[in-house]
Amino acid sequence: MFKKIGFKLILAVGITALITIGIFSYFNIQSHTSSLLAEVERSANQLSETVKHSTRYDMLLNQRDRIHKIINTIGEQPGIRDVRVLNKVGEIIYSSHQEDVGKMVDKMAESCYKCHAADKPLERLPIKDRTRIFRINPDSSRVMGIISPIYNEPSCWEADCHAHSKNQTVLGVLDVTISLNDVDNQIKKGEIEIVIFAISAVLALSFIIGFFVRRWVDKPVKELLKATDQVSLGNLNYTIKDRRNDEMGMLARSFNNMTKKLSEARMQLFQSDKMASLGRLAAGVAHEINNPLTGVLTYSSFLLKRTQNNPELQEDLKVIVRETKRSREIVKSLLDFARQSIPKKNEANINDIINHASSVVENQLALNHIKLIKKLDAQLPNITVDSNQIQQVFINLLVNAHDAIGERGGTITVSSQKLNLSPYGITHIKKAVCSKRHDLMDNEIKIDGMPSIKVKAISNGNEGFINLDPVYGKCRHQYGIELDVKRDIEIMCPQCSQSLIAEGKKCPKCGAPIYNFEVPSQGIFEGCTRKYCDWQKWDAVDVGGQREYIEIKISDTGCGIAKEDLSKIFEPFFSTKGQKGTGLGLAVIWGIIDNHNGTINVESEPDKGTVFTIRLPLMQT
């Protein structure tokens, strides 16, 4: 849960809100507190002035009882804790607490210290310095004290009692202490309110963000995750239905596109693999069957010659010879199918080949009222192909189109054009060797159906194998070894232990050492040794940037192919023509195109027609 992107986002936003609101609240409380205290201070000051003024007259008259009464009355006011008058030597003369009267206050006591800190006591003190906030006991509430000096004035020394001499400046001190309990409570209440506000603001923010993250990120990501799971389970037909217009929607669309491409590629590969094994099988079968067939054919034809005077036997023997010859033709077509492995390539123009092929079938087409439309790109560059084989492909496809249309007439359209496709993520390594020419391909471990590249790895004393993804740029490697991501690893050929590390070269993405191996006739392939680093480079393939292809489309208005047959049409021995076909035609075509590193796709709609799309790479690598 803590690793979820939504949680992280909420955490980030929450922390930001907490900090901003916290700072705001801190200063808010500060200013609130200081303004409250200033107000208390002002009122305390006012109070002490009031006490001073209201007792002045009585002081002059030296009517101590009255002074006591006034101080006591004021002292009883709620909030006022203490009202005291101290004389010059520190004796408490009047106090709202009767028991304090007569007590001496030490110069160092907190109420006196301000003026008496220096040797010579201060006489004037600004109002700010006369207040102080303290606690009487550590656990009691705060108290504000305000000292107001009682200055000598003419009326004092001229009074009847003559209590004070003229030389004195300060006669005593009026000390009023006010309980800050209420203020403190108010401050506390304010603080609590702000904290509650801050917490609720952060929570509300988190919930709102959480809600939208869930809606805009979580749900589509979950959907995407489900789709990738499906794809990894092999269901390449799974599509994401989400049709939003934001980045997630774009991702979903690009994902759908990718799976579509992937399923096409897998189809091609699957077919390629099957064809290769079938080719080998066919060659083997042909050889094995031809020997016993030779026995049958030689003996039966020999008998046929020797029994010319026995018509009854002749008939039967003729059947044997005829059928054996038929078997011979079937095996021969099997061999032709297996034989496409070595194309004899030379430079040719696809348009010329198309024209050649169409001239062969032209008469046949005309007979059945089939119109042949050619939309050929006159600027088409030459391409290195086995023109014979490619011509065979076109003739076969044209004949198929002709058969699909039948005698009711229709149109066949052949078009050619040049197009560019990116090699990254498409091109795959079919062969790889170490510098001592040992084969690195591993047919046992396949990645996405393709043989992988097996290398030996040593890391941290462990030894094991890594199977590299043969598709350029895909990096779905399989690790048969525990790897410490931070440490460099040694990669070598599994057969001769020749190091595959490129000396002196570093991955431009993460700085780790890189490995390389040769792809025969396709240059050097390089990749980063660090796990999870997807840096790969294949110069020979990159050179052209996007690779150029020639695309040939052959479409007909014939009967089309049923959906359930569509995936089988390139399989050997699959035929919809019944006794008329061997079912090898399209399989042969497929093999030829594959040997030219090209692709062939079919789209068809029953009763509407079929389109075959062939793509041949312009640069044969």
Add this chain to the structure above:
Amino acid sequence: MKKQFDILIIDDEQIITQAVNKICSAEGYKVDTSLDAVEAISKLDKNSYKLIICDIMLPDMDGFQFLDEASKRKLLTPIIMTTGYSTVENAVKSLYNGAIDFIPKPFTSDELLSSVYRGLKYMEIQKKLVESKNHTNDETIIYVPCPAIYFRLGYSSWIYFDNSGSAIIGVTDLFLKTIDAINEIELQKVDEEIVQGNSCAQIKMKDEMVHTVLSPVSGRIIERNNQLLEDHKIIEKDPYFTGWLYRVIPSDWEYEIKNLTPCSSDRL
């Protein structure tokens, strides 16, 4: 004294050596068999043969290695190759490496016998050549070699690339000399495709024996020598010029020419 045989058949399948033995023996040939090429080579020292039929796929030493060994020994005996893996490549490679014919398996008795017939004839001609060399005053022309600018496939067919982009193909005089009494020539139709090393024409003898001409190149036939169908004598009189078979547009001559022998090399 060496034992005299007509034919040595080398094949690792006993059924095939037996079949060949039976068919050829019935025609009166003396046949020896061998199940592998190594044994066959030791037999070459002990016996003498007029013709060898050799399979390509053999244990230990294959048919091509046997061909090499035979040419190293300057063996006069002609060799016919056969294989169950009867691809065009194998056929062409055999002929290029000195085999005089290639019979794809499975074959009928007639196909075998026509090839054997030509093979034995070929041996006779070779013997005559050797004899005529020994008697330098003998001026008889045994066969006419093909013109120096021509190319040939094995000893059977020739091709001449003129400058028009097309080529004419025909049958060598030596091939014709191994057939006697031509009765009929069967040609393919214009517009048909022919493939190098595969049959492109059939020559029938009086006794119904059919000889297959292997095409020197692949391509499309654009013209055929119709005169030849009316009068097959032309081919015997002038096999290199008026006796041509087809004019073709070669589809892949740059590649296929590697499998052809320049006729200029015959004059060395």
